[in-house]
Amino acid sequence: MLCPCGSELEFSLCCQPIINGQKTADSPEQLMRSRYSAYATGEAQYIYDTYAKASQAQQNVEEIGQWAAMSKWLFLEIHHSSAIPQSADELPVVKFSAHYLLGNKYHKMTESSRFLLENGQWRYLDGDVSEFDEVREMKRNEPCPCRSKKKFKQCCGR
Numbered sequence: 301m302l303c304p305c306g307s308e309l310e311f312s313l314c315c316q317p318i319i320n321g322q323k324t325a326d327s328p329e330q331l332m333r334s335r336y337s338a339y340a341t342g343e344a345q346y347i348y349d350t351y352a353k354a355s356q357a358q359q360n361v362e363e364i365g366q367w368a369a370m371s372k373w374l375f376l377e378i379h380h381s382s383a384i385p386q387s388a389d390e391l392p393v394v395k396f397s398a399h400y401l402l403g404n405k406y407h408k409m410t411e412s413s414r415f416l417l418e419n420g421q422w423r424y425l426d427g428d429v430s431e432f433d434e435v436r437e438m439k440r441n442e443p444c445p446c447r448s449k450k451k452f453k454q455c456c457g458r
């Protein structure tokens with residue numbers, strides 16, 4: 301299967317080895333992509349583990365898992381990845397939109413996420429959600445928003 305992050309690589313050559321712990325994400329964007337793919341494949345523990353320590357306290361693996369399972373993850377859009385800052389008090393930012401369905405409602409969430417290194421590994425600190433759109437209710441016969449070119453009712457709306 302192709303990687304959910306939209307890289308057009310096989311999952312096994314992209315985010316899967318990072319989620320499995322065989323490889324570490326070598327950039328904030330790669331960590332962000334792997335976290336999205338973990339949402340899409342229901343790997344709640346990985347999502348929890350890749351929060352920075354300071355943010356982990358407010359998280360709960362079960363809730364992450366419920367949210368991941370409730371949503372049908374359509375695709376990820378990366379708008380911008382900042383360069384790795386030279387100074388330690390600046391944090392790299394990745395701006396992205398996650399497109400997903402809740403039932404037959406198409407949602408898009410746009411966020412600028414901040415990342416930091418902990419023990420040499422990229423971790424997700426937090427993010428500012430700039431848009432949280434319920435884009436619209438899907439009709440059964442319209443093209444599926446996952447870009448499969450199938451009708452919604454024959455694809456993600458089944």
Ligand SMILES: [Zn+2]
Pocket residue numbers: 303304305306307314315316333334337
């Ligand atoms: Zn990927």
Ligand SMILES: [Zn+2]
Pocket residue numbers: 444445446447448455456457
């Ligand atoms: Zn679809």
